[in-house]
Amino acid sequence: MARLLNRNFILGITGSIAAYKAAELTRDLIREGANVRVVMTEGACGFITPLTMQALSGHDVHMDLLDTDAEAAMGHIELARWADVMLIAPASADSIARLVQGRANDLLGACVLATPAPLFIAPAMNQEMWAKEATQDNIKVLSDRGATVLGPSSGSQACGDVGAGRLLEPALIVEAITETLGTGLLAGRHVVITAGPTREPICPVRYISNRSSGKMGYALAEACVNAGAKTTLISGPVNCSAVDGVHVIAVETTQEMHDASLLAAASADIFIGAAAVVDFKPESVASQKIKRNGVAEMDLRLVPNPDIIATIANSASRPSLVMGFAAETEDVREYARQKLEKKSLDYIFANDVSDASIGFDSDRNAGVLIGQNGNIEMPISTKRILAEAIIGELSRHLD
């Protein structure tokens, strides 16, 4: 099984004799389905050629912060945003010290600062350097900030010493990352997700809908596939494309989404309502286009649509976990918690859509995951990374 399917890795290589192992690591990551973009420091280029890494990763290697051609192709901010995982292997003593300081005068440092992706560091250095208080303090600072430190392992070193400081074997780095990312956490489980807007026709050419892009629901579906789940995505009309492995059921109206959801949810372990469902529909749909001619005003009588998630959460075949979204423009948490109770949900993700930089149609989002066991703050990040975090949390609470 490709356990890192569709995951975007920035592999940072720094100046260490172990840099040659980054070649094998790249192959291992790609074998697991990951997309790998390599960033090399000047020091790294003294140990392994960018050409080797370009050939193995299948992409140009990024080296300079101030290279206009490279920046035009994929700038460092774009690269940093693209990443789902930031991995530095090997990480030299100097690069670790620079990370602690938050230096950004080389491309790798700038990417680490600019990415919301989780940071993994695989140190490699002489055993004496590893054991030094300065290095140990630096490592502690980075782990306290949330970085995952992989290794080093112990044994004989290139310099002739014996001790801790060897780069963890590439296969073990891949294992540790897949474990931390929660790959396989939903193996054997079925997750049903609704996404996008629904549309309620008024006549053959007009409809009522909303601004939902579907991006959050599609990101959740991707995270579920990556976690090994059978994933059904019931989607309203959107411009997103689902990753391989997602079973997409395209619907248009709320009633269609309702019917497809109820059917699929009967065999689901988790149901996630990420769709922005149109709550009211025209009482009757005109069979011909409604003309303006001679019409001074027009009444549109609306009647309620079914509440999909509430129906599922209260059904006899309720999935173990039911999660909704609350996109609000004021008193976000309060309204979200009320919805959680009213609709009998286990979790609700509350986000403020009055902030234009997140929410509707944005690639980024932020909010708070409210559950029966408390709140988890989720700071601004890409929808992909948020989706991973949400799925990780849900999977830990499945019986």
Ligand code: C5P
């Ligand atoms: O629209 P509202 O803010 O009530 O949406 C909260 C949650 O309920 C969302 O997860 C949404 O997908 C779900 N919902 C639903 N059916 C509706 C309305 C909302 O499943 N008719």
